[in-house]
Amino acid sequence: MSNEQTIFVVDDDPDILDQVSLILQSDGYRVITAGGQNEAEEMLMMHRPDLAIVDLMMEERDSGFTLCHEIKKLYPGTPVILLTSVKAATGISFAATTAEQQSWVKADRIMDKPARPEQLKAEVRRLLASAAVASAATTG
Secondary structure (H helix, E strand, O other): OOOOOOEEOOOOOOHHHHHHHHHHHOOHHHHHHHHHHHHHHHOOOOOOEEEEEEEEEOOOHHHHHHHHHHHHHHOOOOOEEEEEEEEHHHOOOOOOOHHHHHHHHOOOOOEEHHHHHHHHHHHHHHHHHHHHHHHHHHHH
């Protein structure tokens, strides 16, 4: 697969950044990365991603939530996947299942770490396709 879509990956764990980048690059995406919320906010001023994958807990426990809000404010049609290790750390599943929760979280999909490569690729493809359809509907 070859395309020019850019995926923005934000995580304070360099191993996760490398793993997710390699998975997405193997599918033909251009990947840009940031090691935390502060760096990500600076990069968002220079790059408009087609999709973002954001860690939940970075500099602050709610860094991922804050960054999701920032991405949606700057680029409303950009899909966001929120990655979290909350389930692995606590045993409690974290999900935004109600409309109210989804409106607050601002992520289009919440995934547990570690994300399986095929599952991550499938979600990226699905969200990018949905965003393309929504964009065509508003411009067409």
